Amino acid sequence: MTRRSSIDSYRKTRVDHASETAEDYVEAIDELIEQEGQCRVTTLARRLGISHVTVSRTLSRLASEDLVETEPYRPIVLTDKGHALAAWARQRHELVLNFLKALGVPENVAIPDAEGMEHHCSPKTLSAMKRFLKETRS
């Protein structure tokens, strides 16, 4: 039983990874729009720490997935779907980060760890984290 599910676990991890990029992008785009009024390719590239070329190509994929809308030389816009995903990702990000901090992980470590872990937390794990935060606060 544990044997059987190991295959599925590995597969899930792989599939998760496919959507991680999308989540990171829409989350960063959403933040940039909030912070600067708009999101440009170059700004996003700086934020993600990669070249504008990679960002540009990835945005094409996200556009084909109906998460963003792009016009040549224009700011990047989130679709409703993209915005919803961003909101969800940001919320989850906050939760995981707060959870790690409440667990006693120093912030400078919790930030990068949360970044990597958040994509792999299923709803039930997120609920457990919420529960922990509630109990800890009281």
Added chain:
Amino acid sequence: MTRRSSIDSYRKTRVDHASETAEDYVEAIDELIEQEGQCRVTTLARRLGISHVTVSRTLSRLASEDLVETEPYRPIVLTDKGHALAAWARQRHELVLNFLKALGVPENVAIPDAEGMEHHCSPKTLSAMKRFLKETRS
């Protein structure tokens, strides 16, 4: 400050991913050797849920990184370095899984989540998990 580290966080997540495959492979190889006395390409492929072709190619890379030794049509052997990495990965895997279960995450969810999360837990986060387990047990 949080701004500055966001770039590094994204970068760290990407770099982490590069070593995830290696960790998953040596961990699975180590388990198979323990369970079946040897590890064959096909068995490993089944375990990881991917084709033997992909496994074969990835093993070449791991061999070039001195983690495994391969001979054509022969079982896969872990180098000392590979075995050490496997031991570390298995230990970390156990810890994360036990932590999630102690947190109240159902096992069937904890297994795949641990699989994805473990690669992103830095030593300080692992320490915090250990601490939590100790406190919970008492």
Added chain:
DNA sequence: CATTTAATGTAGCATAGGCTACAAATGGAG
């Protein structure tokens, strides 16, 4: 020991995500 079956390797293709170098568009300063 020949033959079939299973395991492994190889060829070749696809996608995702990196990059540099160069071209073209935009926008602001003079």
Added chain:
DNA sequence: CTCCATTTGTAGCCTATGCTACATTAAATG
């Protein structure tokens, strides 16, 4: 309005990870 700096796009290359189809080796069985 022209020109220059910045931004964005395009061409082309790389690695990692997936695959199917086919070739080859090893092993098992009659």
